[in-house]
Amino acid sequence: MYMKQLNRSYLMASNHYEDEVFQQKRRPKNPIKFKISLNEEQKEAKAKILESTVTILAGSAGSGKTLLACQIALEKLFMREIDKIIITRPTVSKEEIGFLPGDLREKMDPWVQPIYQNMYTLYDKEKIEKFIQDGQIEIVPVSFMRGRTFLDSVVIVDEAQNVTHEQMEMIVTRIGLRSKMIICGDDNQVDLKSKRESGFRFLYTAARRIKNMCSISLKTNHRDPIVEDLISLYEEAAEHGISLGTAGSSGKRK
Numbered sequence: 001m002y003m004k005q006l007n008r009s010y011l012m013a014s015n016h017y018e019d020e021v022f023q024q025k026r027r028p029k030n031p032i033k034f035k036i037s038l039n040e041e042q043k044e045a046k047a048k049i050l051e052s053t054v055t056i057l058a059g060s061a062g063s064g065k066t067l068l069a070c071q072i073a074l075e076k077l078f079m080r081e082i083d084k085i086i087i088t089r090p091t092v093s094k095e096e097i098g099f100l101p102g103d104l105r106e107k108m109d110p111w112v113q114p115i116y117q118n119m120y121t122l123y124d125k126e127k128i129e130k131f132i133q134d135g136q137i138e139i140v141p142v143s144f145m146r147g148r149t150f151l152d153s154v155v156i157v158d159e160a161q162n163v164t165h166e167q168m169e170m171i172v173t174r175i176g177l178r179s180k181m182i183i184c185g186d187d188n189q190v191d192l193k194s195k196r197e198s199g200f201r202f203l204y205t206a207a208r209r210i211k212n213m214c215s216i217s218l219k220t221n222h223r224d225p226i227v228e229d230l231i232s233l234y235e236e237a238a239e240h241g242i243s244l245g246t247a248g249s250s251g252k253r254k
Helices: 002-013 040-051 065-078 104-122 125-133 165-172 200-209 226-239
Strands: 054-059 084-088 137-139 153-157 180-185 213-218
Touching (some): 040 054, 040 065, 040 213, 054 200, 065 104, 065 153, 065 180, 104 125, 125 137, 165 180, 165 200, 200 213
Parallel strands (some): 054 180, 054 213, 084 137, 084 153, 153 180
16 A cells, blocks of 8 residues: 555656656657648758758858748657747848847847748748747847857757858857758858959858868759749850859849
8 A cells, every 4th residue: 555655746747748857758649741842853852961060051142042041940849859940140231239129029120021931831930920029939030149059959040151250150059969950041041242252152162171061053944944044144144254243142333
């Protein structure tokens, strides 16, 4: 009788659902159903990303780089394989954001809207907003990353072609245990004063020398077919040495 009471008391004291020491993350039994599916190119890229700790993901405008990174990050968050999604990107060519009104999220909102839109495209907007409100999706400006270590996270670095060499070194060394980092960029959209300042291409080329790091290029255009023709037009102009100004995607001379 005494032993039964003792066992009952022990079980109550060590309830695995209440005790943080024994609590396990209950993962969904079924695959996550996203609103849109990846194409074959993205599926192949995803397999490589899941095998790597750091991935340099290149591709021209409309190739689905950011959407793929968001899909992987959200899936891992839903499956409780990670605790957080970290989103960072440069504002424009080292520009500080302190002059903008509002809190940190409001300051960064104009720059991270494309990432949010990709997430809304993939899954229910209300659920994504709840993740943001609960801090499970966190926005960290590049200038705020120094000193941070990201554990149990997927870190998405967007518009990485505008990250300088010094910033890139700082960013990639923030990754902690049980985390992944996906660095998305496009060499043709560098807004820095000089393309040589960009740390993206260097890391893309160097990836083969680092264990658990890979570089991938996406080729398929997911926007209107005219985008491919426009990209070719500007690439051809650049090859012929035609100056298009330094205003980035606006095409206006400064």
